Amino acid sequence: MRALKLIIRFYFGLFLADFLISLSCVFLLEHSGKEAAELIGTLFWYKLITSVLIFYGALFYKKNELYYYQSLGVSQIKLLVSTLAIDVLIWLVLIIIQMSAGIPGYILNLILGFVLLLHLYLYAKK
Amino acid sequence: MTHTLEADGIQLDFGLRRILSDIYLKCETGKITGLLGRNGQGKSCLMNIMLGTLNAGSNSVRFDGNVIHKAGKKPDLLLYLPQFNFIPKSFTVQMVLKDFQLSLDDFINRFPGFKDRQHEKVSHLSGGQWRTLEIYIIVKTPSLFAMLDEPFTHLNPIQIDNIKQFLLEEKANKGLLITDHMYNHLLEVSDNIYLLKDTKTYPIKTIFELDELGYVNL
Numbered sequence A: 001m002r003a004l005k006l007i008i009r010f011y012f013g014l015f016l017a018d019f020l021i022s023l024s025c026v027f028l029l030e031h032s033g034k035e036a037a038e039l040i041g042t043l044f045w046y047k048l049i050t051s052v053l054i055f056y057g058a059l060f061y062k063k064n065e066l067y068y069y070q071s072l073g074v075s076q077i078k079l080l081v082s083t084l085a086i087d088v089l090i091w092l093v094l095i096i097i098q099m100s101a102g103i104p105g106y107i108l109n110l111i112l113g114f115v116l117l118l119h120l121y122l123y124a125k126k
Numbered sequence B: 001m002t003h004t005l006e007a008d009g010i011q012l013d014f015g016l017r018r019i020l021s022d023i024y025l026k027c028e029t030g031k032i033t034g035l036l037g038r039n040g041q042g043k044s045c046l047m048n049i050m051l052g053t054l055n056a057g058s059n060s061v062r063f064d065g066n067v068i069h070k071a072g073k074k075p076d077l078l079l080y081l082p083q084f085n086f087i088p089k090s091f092t093v094q095m096v097l098k099d100f101q102l103s104l105d106d107f108i109n110r111f112p113g114f115k116d117r118q119h120e121k122v123s124h125l126s127g128g129q130w131r132t133l134e135i136y137i138i139v140k141t142p143s144l145f146a147m148l149d150e151p152f153t154h155l156n157p158i159q160i161d162n163i164k165q166f167l168l169e170e171k172a173n174k175g176l177l178i179t180d181h182m183y184n185h186l187l188e189v190s191d192n193i194y195l196l197k198d199t200k201t202y203p204i205k206t207i208f209e210l211d212e213l214g215y216v217n218l
Helices: A002-061 A066-071 A076-100 A105-125 B043-051 B093-099 B104-110 B127-140 B157-170 B183-189 B207-212
Strands: B004-014 B017-020 B024-028 B032-036 B058-063 B078-081 B145-149 B175-179 B192-197 B200-204
Touching: A002 A066, A002 A076, A002 A105, A066 A076, A066 B078, B004 B043, B004 B175, B017 B043, B024 B032, B024 B175, B032 B183, B043 B058, B043 B078, B043 B145, B043 B175, B078 B127, B093 B104, B093 B127, B104 B127, B127 B145, B127 B157, B157 B175, B157 B183, B175 B183, B200 B207
Parallel strands: B032 B175, B032 B192, B078 B145, B145 B175
Antiparallel strands: B004 B017, B004 B024, B004 B058, B192 B200
16 A cells, blocks of 8 residues: 555646646547548557656656655665556546547546646645 | 674675675664775775675675675665755654654654754755754665665764764664764774775774775775
8 A cells, every 4th residue: 555655646746747748638639530540550650659768867856766765665666667657547448438438628628727736736745 | 683684795886997896794783884995995886786686796794694686675674864855845753753663753752853943844954954854764764684885974962962872762663774984983883893995895893904994095
């Protein structure tokens, strides 16, 4: 349980960038209409490559903090694999919802606005 | 029961430059082992090899006589304080102590300067307080051994005295391997001292040996 809490805390630092990428995939699906299904493969690779780049950047800028998690028994590999899994899962859920129900554009804009405001608030609180 | 952690036969090269060879170092629970050496002699590299985060050409890190790999993945065996700040800036004092399952009251009793500061983020603490908190969590968290890389950096003289007292109290619970440039403080608290010079470790008995080996000018 403690490990999960630490993994989520680490992921929160990367959430905005990762979520914006996921949301951009949903926007692209929403705008592509009937050809949406053909885009899935491309969007998967787009998501995977950008996620790996974001995680690589996080490892570079947060490398000192990794000792904190290691001292608590959460290794670098465990941290990376878990956060990547959570991120891909969120992406997958958004894609499935979009493909099955079709999220209207204004709802996506609302989600985007909410996430940005939340991050702005948390950043200001820091 | 006394446990031992040994580093033996470690050899490390960076390209053509030999950093470590003929290394022997032994830590025991209940004792503080000091490791001295000039900048660039490989003290931090040696600690990283013992931790398992740096691969050496050949090495034997032994716990109670048995070879172990990646000791850093076993926090109940070995904890490591790096020479830089490692607690994420946005974490509060209380959050950090809770993560390590340590009592806030015990911490404040030991270091009263933190009274009423438990809700502050570590980035709002002074450099000395930040370092004190880091030393506290690494030394206080249950494990058989802890390695401290330059623990006295950023600390003022009073904080250094407090930390030295704290280390002497806590050595009963674990074995400590400490490296720092403030050799006088290290000599005061250590039970055994090694000097790392020209890729080799030398066991040191008196400060005069440090002079003979060119580490200090007496």
